[in-house]
Amino acid sequence: MNSTNNTFDFAQKVALIAGGTGGLGSALATELRSRGCIVVTVSRTQLTQSTQSPDPNHIAADLRSPDSATAVIDQVIAKHGALNIVINAMGVVAFGEISATSIDTVEEVFLTNTFGHIFLMQAALRKISQGSVLVGISGIIAEQNLPGMSVYGASKAAVRSFDEALAREARKVGVRIIDARPPHTETGLASRAVAGTAPKFPRGLEPVAVAQRIITAIANGETDLPSTSFSN
Numbered sequence: 001m002n003s004t005n006n007t008f009d010f011a012q013k014v015a016l017i018a019g020g021t022g023g024l025g026s027a028l029a030t031e032l033r034s035r036g037c038i039v040v041t042v043s044r045t046q047l048t049q050s051t052q053s054p055d056p057n058h059i060a061a062d063l064r065s066p067d068s069a070t071a072v073i074d075q076v077i078a079k080h081g082a083l084n085i086v087i088n089a090m091g092v093v094a095f096g097e098i099s100a101t102s103i104d105t106v107e108e109v110f111l112t113n114t115f116g117h118i119f120l121m122q123a124a125l126r127k128i129s130q131g132s133v134l135v136g137i138s139g140i141i142a143e144q145n146l147p148g149m150s151v152y153g154a155s156k157a158a159v160r161s162f163d164e165a166l167a168r169e170a171r172k173v174g175v176r177i178i179d180a181r182p183p184h185t186e187t188g189l190a191s192r193a194v195a196g197t198a199p200k201f202p203r204g205l206e207p208v209a210v211a212q213r214i215i216t217a218i219a220n221g222e223t224d225l226p227s228t229s230f231s232n
């Protein structure tokens, strides 16, 4: 286990989860709330309460722009007075051989997965307090890319590489980075591909198990979660 000596106290900490309406993001939100965190989620979809009024713990925003990322971070800090955890669980996937892939697809995947991640982490690091934790979810594909997934895999390898350098920069200001690389997980992401059709994957991990492993890593001061650190 790659870890530092500190442990993390979740009580009353403010957490922002990008992609918090997704399979992994919503499991992470549930885990963090159960540990006493104040959780704000963000995704493009507006969430409403039973009264049809907007969910006060959700921000509807498209994080494919630096201004949007900065505005979301500022909004959370203005409302809650702090920001202690940022998890980027937003992403899109595309399948298909590169010879049959459009440039629009390449742009959409990189804008969301890579640029969106960089925008969010940059905005967060500029404002987040000492002792905070930032989490990227690059995934197992960042360790070994696969035919038919070249664009998605490359967008995630860039995230892993970014997180590696970010970790060393952030350490200087007392902020911890975790790059998580879970194997295939049963969130339905593959069925929502922005292009192409998913191959038949063996059954993946349960989202709750992956979320719990990431939260344990935050709790225990870990700094890297390779694919081998996840199991059902």
Ligand SMILES: NC(=O)c1ccc[n+]([C@@H]2O[C@H](COP(=O)([O-])OP(=O)(O)OC[C@H]3O[C@@H](n4cnc5c(N)ncnc54)[C@H](OP(=O)(O)O)[C@@H]3O)[C@@H](O)[C@H]2O)c1
Pocket (backbone or CB within 6 Å): 018, 019, 020, 021, 022, 023, 024, 025, 042, 043, 044, 045, 061, 062, 063, 064, 088, 089, 090, 091, 092, 112, 116, 137, 138, 139, 140, 181, 182, 183, 184, 185, 186, 187, 188, 189, 190, 192, 204
């Ligand atoms: N599932 C897996 O097998 C697996 C394995 C390893 C790593 N990962 C990574 O884990 C992360 C979460 O995946 P998941 O499986 O939970 O996917 P998911 O269920 O499809 O969730 C994706 C989330 O991202 C949000 N999102 C997409 N584009 C956005 C944008 N432009 N701005 C703001 N939010 C946006 C979606 O909400 P809206 O559509 O409402 O915006 C949704 O909340 C992704 O980065 C994925 O690559 C997944």
